[in-house]
Amino acid sequence: MTTKIERALIQKAFQERMDEDELMNCMRCGFCLPSCPTYIESGQQEAQSPRGRIALMKAVVDGLIEPDEEVERALNLCLGCRACESVCPSGVRYGHLLEEARDIIAQHKKMPLPVRLIRKLVFAGLFPHQERMRKATAFLGWYQRSGLRTLARKTGLLRLLPASFRQMERVLPDVPTAKEMKNRPHRLNPDGTVKKRVAFFAGCLMDTMFMETNDATLRLLQLAGCEVIIPPSQGCCGALHGHGGEKEMAKELAKRNISAFEQLDVDCIVTNAGGCGAFLLEYDHLLKDDSEWRDRAEAFAAKIKDISEVLVELGFHQLPLRVAPQTITYQDSCHLRNVMKTAAAPRRLLRAIDGVEFREMNDADRCCGSAGIYNLVEPEMSMQILDHKMEMAKQTKATTIVTANPGCLLQMKLGIERAGLSGSVRAVHIVDLLLEAAEGAQATQGEERIRQTS
Amino acid sequence: MDVERVRPLIPNEAKKRLIQVVGAENYDDTKTGRLVYSYDATPQFQSLPDAVIAPRNTKEVAEIAKICNEYRIPIVPRGSGTNLCAGTCPVEGGIVLLFNHMNRILEIDEENLTATVQPGVVTLDLTKAVEEKGLFYPPDPGSMKISTIGGNISENSGGLRGLKYGVTRDYVLGLEVVLANGDVIRTGGKLAKDVAGYDLTRLFVGSEGTLGIVTEATLKLIPMPETKQTMLALYQDLEAAARSVSKIIANKIIPVTLEFLDQPTLEVVEDFARIGLPTDVKAVLLIEQDGPKEVVERDMKKMADICRAEQAVSVQLARSEEEAEALRTARRAALSALARLKPTTILEDATVPRSEIAKMVKAINEIAEKYQLKICTFGHAGDGNLHPTCPTDARNREEMERVERAFEEIFAKAIELGGTITGEHGVGVMKAPYLEWKLGPAGIAAMKAVKQALDPNNIMNPGKVFAKSTRKRVVVTR
Numbered sequence: 001m002t003t004k005i006e007r008a009l010i011q012k013a014f015q016e017r018m019d020e021d022e023l024m025n026c027m028r029c030g031f032c033l034p035s036c037p038t039y040i041e042s043g044q045q046e047a048q049s050p051r052g053r054i055a056l057m058k059a060v061v062d063g064l065i066e067p068d069e070e071v072e073r074a075l076n077l078c079l080g081c082r083a084c085e086s087v088c089p090s091g092v093r094y095g096h097l098l099e100e101a102r103d104i105i106a107q108h109k110k111m112p113l114p115v116r117l118i119r120k121l122v123f124a125g126l127f128p129h130q131e132r133m134r135k136a137t138a139f140l141g142w143y144q145r146s147g148l149r150t151l152a153r154k155t156g157l158l159r160l161l162p163a164s165f166r167q168m169e170r171v172l173p174d175v176p177t178a179k180e181m182k183n184r185p186h187r188l189n190p191d192g193t194v195k196k197r198v199a200f201f202a203g204c205l206m207d208t209m210f211m212e213t214n215d216a217t218l219r220l221l222q223l224a225g226c227e228v229i230i231p232p233s234q235g236c237c238g239a240l241h242g243h244g245g246e247k248e249m250a251k252e253l254a255k256r257n258i259s260a261f262e263q264l265d266v267d268c269i270v271t272n273a274g275g276c277g278a279f280l281l282e283y284d285h286l287l288k289d290d291s292e293w294r295d296r297a298e299a300f301a302a303k304i305k306d307i308s309e310v311l312v313e314l315g316f317h318q319l320p321l322r323v324a325p326q327t328i329t330y331q332d333s334c335h336l337r338n339v340m341k342t343a344a345a346p347r348r349l350l351r352a353i354d355g356v357e358f359r360e361m362n363d364a365d366r367c368c369g370s371a372g373i374y375n376l377v378e379p380e381m382s383m384q385i386l387d388h389k390m391e392m393a394k395q396t397k398a399t400t401i402v403t404a405n406p407g408c409l410l411q412m413k414l415g416i417e418r419a420g421l422s423g424s425v426r427a428v429h430i431v432d433l434l435l436e437a438a439e440g441a442q443a444t445q446g447e448e449r450i451r452q453t454s
Numbered sequence: 455m456d457v458e459r460v461r462p463l464i465p466n467e468a469k470k471r472l473i474q475v476v477g478a479e480n481y482d483d484t485k486t487g488r489l490v491y492s493y494d495a496t497p498q499f500q501s502l503p504d505a506v507i508a509p510r511n512t513k514e515v516a517e518i519a520k521i522c523n524e525y526r527i528p529i530v531p532r533g534s535g536t537n538l539c540a541g542t543c544p545v546e547g548g549i550v551l552l553f554n555h556m557n558r559i560l561e562i563d564e565e566n567l568t569a570t571v572q573p574g575v576v577t578l579d580l581t582k583a584v585e586e587k588g589l590f591y592p593p594d595p596g597s598m599k600i601s602t603i604g605g606n607i608s609e610n611s612g613g614l615r616g617l618k619y620g621v622t623r624d625y626v627l628g629l630e631v632v633l634a635n636g637d638v639i640r641t642g643g644k645l646a647k648d649v650a651g652y653d654l655t656r657l658f659v660g661s662e663g664t665l666g667i668v669t670e671a672t673l674k675l676i677p678m679p680e681t682k683q684t685m686l687a688l689y690q691d692l693e694a695a696a697r698s699v700s701k702i703i704a705n706k707i708i709p710v711t712l713e714f715l716d717q718p719t720l721e722v723v724e725d726f727a728r729i730g731l732p733t734d735v736k737a738v739l740l741i742e743q744d745g746p747k748e749v750v751e752r753d754m755k756k757m758a759d760i761c762r763a764e765q766a767v768s769v770q771l772a773r774s775e776e777e778a779e780a781l782r783t784a785r786r787a788a789l790s791a792l793a794r795l796k797p798t799t800i801l802e803d804a805t806v807p808r809s810e811i812a813k814m815v816k817a818i819n820e821i822a823e824k825y826q827l828k829i830c831t832f833g834h835a836g837d838g839n840l841h842p843t844c845p846t847d848a849r850n851r852e853e854m855e856r857v858e859r860a861f862e863e864i865f866a867k868a869i870e871l872g873g874t875i876t877g878e879h880g881v882g883v884m885k886a887p888y889l890e891w892k893l894g895p896a897g898i899a900a901m902k903a904v905k906q907a908l909d910p911n912n913i914m915n916p917g918k919v920f921a922k923s924t925r926k927r928v929v930v931t932r
Contacts, residue, residue, distance in 0.1 A: 025797055046491060068486070089787050089789075
């Protein structure tokens with residue numbers, strides 16, 4: 001609940017801060033409606049569409065309505081997947097409008113104490129500090145390995161958690177130990193000659209909970225002929241902060257990352273998580289009003305590239321790649337597709353693997369409902385979207401679902417559990433599959449050589 | 455912009471009864487709920503309804519009509535709100551009626567070649583469903599991905615294929631309509647021939663929700679054409695392109711599509727769609743023919759010859775379906791791509807007999823120059839339906855006045871050439887002041903008589919079609 005005073009302050013901030021040109025640019029043609037997952041899943045509720053949400057933001061600016069609970073509800077229920085931007089003929093940057101609106105509300109609304117504490121703990125206390133991320137992950141590892149997990153699951157202790165958290169607990173990967181997470185590499189040489197000099201953005205969660213995927217990414221870059229630099233002073237990209245109404249914190253994180261990378265003499269900065277990549281790519285927008293940082297942010301953003309694009313550029317898909325025969329489908333990471341505009345490269349790589357029958361699923365470009373922490377805060381809508389997604393995945397009869405972002409990956413794993421497909425279908429990050437394929441091809445080549453010589 | 459009106463809200467008693475009919479979950483009078491149904495795709499029109507109601511079936515619609523008629527509450531039926539005449543903007547408040555619960559394809563009858571649908575079906579969904587059965591529903595308005603059949607019927611929507619296949623009107627065989635007094639009538643049916651009484655089907659199609667509420671429609675389908683080819687002709691001279699259009703028709707060829715884009719439009723579309731459209735030419739014709747292979751090939755060759763004879767600088771045939779689709783997508787995106795130039799986009803649909811296209815295009819250019827405006831013109835040149843479009847900024851009052859004067863002149867010119875003020879967008883609120891220019895006082899009186907007979911209390915989408923005052927026609931007299 002917001003008080004009248006809070007609503008007045010929010011309204012004033014809307015009038016001062018919302019980009020009027022961007023709001024005016026929406027001509028209300030409605031082309032975005034069929035692309036919006038929440039519009040579809042809500043049974044065509046205009047308030048749950050991009051056009052409706054923009055109209056609400058504009059109405060708050062125009063003073064036609066107050067930023068009341070319902071306005072807030074409409075904005076909260078948005079996944080932020082930005083599929084609407086890809087189909088918007090007028091090029092409205094909806095994501096920027098949403099981010100600004102959410103930030104205004106979060107900054108002016110007095111949230112209940114527990115919420116404030118948790119937000120502070122997560123946004124300020126945990127994510128910006130990589131050593132704490134490692135400790136937290138190590139704690140999770142201890143929970144997984146010590147037998148506590150088995151105990152918690154058996155005794156029903158987990159039932160104390162909300163259903164959405166309980167489900168998430170089940171699909172978390174087995175995480176590395178504290179020791180493994182330390183001693184991360186800072187520089188790697190390619191196999192063979194240097195074709196490209198790149199920097200790697202390691203990320204916070206990716207370099208802890210999903211460390212194996214980061215290692216696979218680095219290995220692929222080496223195989224593709226990259227000299228890789230991983231500056232140790234980098235940290236969390238700030239996407240979670242930016243999307244969650246903590247823009248100022250996001251800006252600080254952005255500056256840290258720009259400083260960490262800007263001195264490096266590299267062709268590009270490689271990312272392997274669509275969510276992070278997209279946020280890094282828009283640092284220039286985030287810091288547009290900061291004269292000291294604007295140009296530096298632009299230079300940084302211009303170098304951001306997803307791993308799949310880099311691999312295709314280096315002809316990785318022409319190398320021998322092989323997996324055991326299987327049907328594969330690909331779930332787009334929304335921000336990779338809609339913001340980074342990377343959709344063809346991952347498909348091209350997957351199609352290049354021997355043994356893979358690639359089948360496109362219907363609505364592969366529609367959000368899976370993960371959307372950062374959306375699946376935790378809006379479980380009902382998220383699960384509705386996920387169940388639709390699993391129907392589409394099932395139709396392809398794929399036994400491997402590939403994604404390109406950690407959030408999507410966990411959501412796919414959750415979807416597989418919910419659909420009762422645990423034994424027969426797996427979800428993997430694209431780089432893990434690519435490494436599996438590269439190593440698979442090497443192994444078969446080895447076997448063939450042995451056969452030839454014997 | 456008249457957003458909040460001073461008028462009594464829906465009386466409590468009426469609200470209670472309406473909720474009894476549809477259930478509380480389908481009655482929304484929150485400020486947010488009302489705000490998001492206060493507009494459609496027409497610039498500069500916004501007005502809050504008093505409530506938004508989503509009925510589940512015809513019976514509920516009839517009950518709603520009865521209650522609204524009793525309490526004189528305006529009813530505005532709304533599909534997806536993509537119309538361009540402010541036809542679904544609730545200018546006099548009342549209730550906005552949604553059809554998101556009534557969105558099923560009830561039947562595709564392969565023996566009678568008909569589809570029976572509820573009004574909330576999205577046009578593209580119907581198109582896809584019938585195509586799966588080798589059938590064809592030709593009307594393809596620019597917003598077909600999101601527009602509904604109910605909306606298409608109420609606005610009598612056109613589209614790119616209008617020249618050869620006609621418009622929505624030509625595919626509506628029968629309707630179920632709820633009248634203002636709550637009576638439910640059925641018109642027409644699965645019949646190719648039916649002269650039993652007045653042709654009410656045609657009366658309701660395009661009546662913009664002012665005569666009744668369409669709750670079901672039986673649509674005509676035709677067999678899917680066997681093949682289709684697409685070509686692009688480029689011109690260094692705008693009028694040469696327009697002359698080509700007239701010549702193609704005069705040579706007794708009716709292509710399925712004959713679309714026209716001028717240079718400013720091409721530039722914007724290319725910027726948006728990046729499909730390799732040439733932007734250094736003055737005009738482009740997108741020409742398509744469908745049908746049996748031999749006929750298509752013969753027609754395409756003849757049309758290519760005509761274009762060349764009219765000094766087309768290049769005539770290219772799309773080499774693949776992908777290429778053809780990309781070209782069509784570009785044309786479809788034209789309207790909205792123009793929105794990238796300026797915050798406000800005024801899009802009109804002045805229409806002339808196709809023999810007059812060259813004159814009309816020339817006049818539009820002169821008018822744009824006279825008022826110092828950028829007017830991009832594209833549209834369905836084959837049926838004389840042009841879309842002169844002006845990218846502008848609603849915040850610039852002085853320019854908006856010039857825009858208005860320019861379009862008044864464009865309408866006047868269209869009528870002078872034997873055309874009309876609107877080819878496919880409808881009258882709504884936007885064109886209401888100009889309707890008399892086209893119809894004359896007697897024509898307006900006849901239409902008003904029909905309206906008065908069917909909706910004596912004026913609850914059906916009031917404020918549309920008929921203007922409170924008519925524009926003085928100062929430019930031309932006829």
